Amino acid sequence: MTASAGALRCARGHSFDRARQGYVNLATGRAPHSGDTAEMVAARAEFLAAGHYDFITTALCEAARKAYPGGLIVDAGAGTGHHLAAVLDALPTAHGLALDASKPALRRAARSHPRAGAALCDTSGGRPPPADGAAGLVPDVSAPRNGAVSRRVLRPGAALLVVTPETDHLAELVSRLGLLRVDPDKAERVAASLDGFALAGEATLRRTLTLSDAEARTLVAMGPSAWHTARVTVPDGITVTASVKLAVYVDRSISSQPAGGS
Numbered sequence: 001m002t003a004s005a006g007a008l009r010c011a012r013g014h015s016f017d018r019a020r021q022g023y024v025n026l027a028t029g030r031a032p033h034s035g036d037t038a039e040m041v042a043a044r045a046e047f048l049a050a051g052h053y054d055f056i057t058t059a060l061c062e063a064a065r066k067a068y069p070g071g072l073i074v075d076a077g078a079g080t081g082h083h084l085a086a087v088l089d090a091l092p093t094a095h096g097l098a099l100d101a102s103k104p105a106l107r108r109a110a111r112s113h114p115r116a117g118a119a120l121c122d123t124s125g126g127r128p129p130p131a132d133g134a135a136g137l138v139p140d141v142s143a144p145r146n147g148a149v150s151r152r153v154l155r156p157g158a159a160l161l162v163v164t165p166e167t168d169h170l171a172e173l174v175s176r177l178g179l180l181r182v183d184p185d186k187a188e189r190v191a192a193s194l195d196g197f198a199l200a201g202e203a204t205l206r207r208t209l210t211l212s213d214a215e216a217r218t219l220v221a222m223g224p225s226a227w228h229t230a231r232v233t234v235p236d237g238i239t240v241t242a243s244v245k246l247a248v249y250v251d252r253s254i255s256s257q258p259a260g261g262s
């Protein structure tokens, strides 16, 4: 693509608008869905800025440092760009691209780091960017996954870093407030959606969060039970378990090649 003042233009002459807020709109036709709402994104930005999920960001950066072979870092479902910005800080020569279907999220992601770009697109199908083999890492933190797309964009030796909630994630709030539960078959569904990848490593990350009533409301507001927020009241100082899995996947066809083979 070539860049002009307000747009990117592809070799076939299609033009993709660059929004005033800095992201490029690569959605073609009607978007299948619009991602997180402005309210959800604002709640996520507030909760992440308060540091409650720093243990996830730190582990993601550590995994990124170990796995990075060079190339673009493509955060699939990047939200506000919080995690991408931290990974870029951890990898000082890398450039990043935040992909998301939510305009309110991309307005923040586009400003999240000087070495990050941002693009509106559906990461769950079609042909989202970047070009084949251009990505060195694809972090996917609690966002939809598409194995075929990830395999296409990753270069040889590159890794997909997937963070998903464990079944006891936020269990205290889930049972107290009747929130949506993590599907007990989540791990199997994630593995099935990543056909063609081999698991190269995984770790369960768990923390006890101590939250005020307002923080608990913010946490609910950024997630799949956001519609529930008005009914949230919990005692200040409630302790809540945050529990996620960080898994590192590599392309199975490459990981199964004998060492030294051509």
Ligand SMILES: C[S@@+](CC[C@H](N)C(=O)[O-])C[C@H]1O[C@@H](n2cnc3c(N)ncnc32)[C@H](O)[C@@H]1O
Residues within 6 Å of the ligand: 034, 035, 036, 044, 076, 077, 078, 079, 080, 081, 082, 083, 099, 100, 101, 102, 105, 121, 122, 123, 124, 140, 141, 142, 143, 144
């Ligand atoms: C739970 S949030 C996680 C955001 C970010 N990864 C983080 O951890 O802060 C999921 C994100 O995926 C985005 N999303 C959902 N479906 C999507 C799709 N089909 N294509 C692109 N983004 C999508 C949402 O808009 C939202 O920003």
